[in-house]
Amino acid sequence: MNIGAHVSTRGGLALAPGRAVELGAECFQTHPTSPQSWRPIAGDDESASAFRAAHKAAGSLPHYFHAIYLINLATPKDGHREQSGDALVDHLLWADRLDAKGVVFHPGSHLGAGFGEMLPAVIAVLARVLQETESCPVPLLLENNAGSGACIGRNFEEVAAILDGVNSPRLRMCLDTAHVFASGYDIRDAAGVHTMLDALDSKVGIERISLVHANDSKAELGSNADRHENIGDGKIGNEGLSALFQDPRMARIDAVLEVPGMEHEGPDRININRLRSCAGKPGLD
Template sequence: MRVGAHESIAGGVANAVDRQLDDGGNCGQIFTHSPQVWQDPNIDDDDAAAFRESSVENDVGPWVIHSSYLVNLCTPKDDLRAKSIDSMQQEVDTAAKLDIPYVNVHLGAHTGAGEQQGLDNAVSALDELDIPDGVTVLVESDAGSGTKMGDEFEHLGYVLDESTQDLEICLDTAHAFAAGYDLSTSGGVDETLGELDAEVGIENLACVHLNDSKHECGTNKDEHAHIGEGLIGEDGMSAFVNHDAIRDVPLVLETPNEGGKGFAWNIERVRDLRAE
């Protein structure tokens, strides 16, 4: 099983591998810079080489780069669109430099342009990227609030179908739950993954952000909880991680560090649930 966490690159991107190993993970995710600002990735050749070598030597992977939170592919605003495309181009180029196969991105919000226009904006923005060989952009499911897109699996399927790029998806369990897909029971997990298969194709699921939720199903509130201790709960999480459809999909945790529990506790919890 491939399970790991979103690790910091403080002090150099190669340090993320050491942090992953300390937490007991064997795959993971990083930001290449602060996700709250427009900033270019600044990873020198030596650090990149150290990251690549350490990942291979310690069998840690696949890795995912998570794009900036400021990126909005659905936006109707020309300046924000241009910044979003430029930021994504730098992320996919950095992924190639680090031998990271995936760059994860949210669709963003249509901010009044309408759902269809927002989706078409996202498709055309993604189509402008020059994605290097060996790198795939993953469109992430969203919790949905306001005019944000990606909370419905149909949105993800539309973007994959209409884009000229070879895209795949990342399913966030807390986001899906917040968006109204009930993952708290075995039956709910079956139904949700069945709908994902129908709308997107389960073969296009490349990564899972495995998170429990602090809020009820369908609230559109995105706040992550420790695995099995949120409102998805132990039964739902166990059913999910043991489901045949995701057994070979990398699981990346974005769980909180609170109550004396961090990534290491949550990674071990996932392994315990899989063993069950």
């Protein structure tokens, strides 16, 4: 298992690979554009080759894009839903250009219309996005959420309904450990982790997981609150995280931290080492 982190793109995307190496990350995730803005990803041939050179110099670590937070594929408002699809197309094309291994996205909220009611529209917009990017090998990675409000993807049944409905090898899943816990899966010990992984495998299929967001949770089990905590300092704790990250079923999956960090400046080397220890890997200096 590669242990990595979300890293900042402050000053330009091409600075991200170096930041990942500095942290001791073996893989990394970025926001390729401001996550609160609809602005398309800014770039040209020059910025693309600057990123590719920096990425190569950093050992070509596997990297992932996290799409903007404005995306909502489940909204009953057709315009917003299609605009969300367009944003995913933009992310996928850039991901292909910059050798990213996947584009993580939050599926959004049905805003009270109901999951079953909006499911066909969710499937249609995802199918359209994948069709428009047919020549691109990069997968979309649907991230499970903590289950607040009318968010979709709150449990493995909902994730599976979307993945099965689209039925494309390019639609896969990103598992966030803090969200899975807050949405009601008790992963505080080995027995709970096995139960969760069995459910994940039977509903979604572990072979459809590409990435794990490795986070402890400030929020309680089943609270539906999305609050990440440093590894070992939250309500999940080391016992559950160790059972999860040492489970052989997780061995081929990349993991990135999205924790606040000891200095509240994002994932740091201390959390990298804590997660490495959970995964049974030797610590870094």
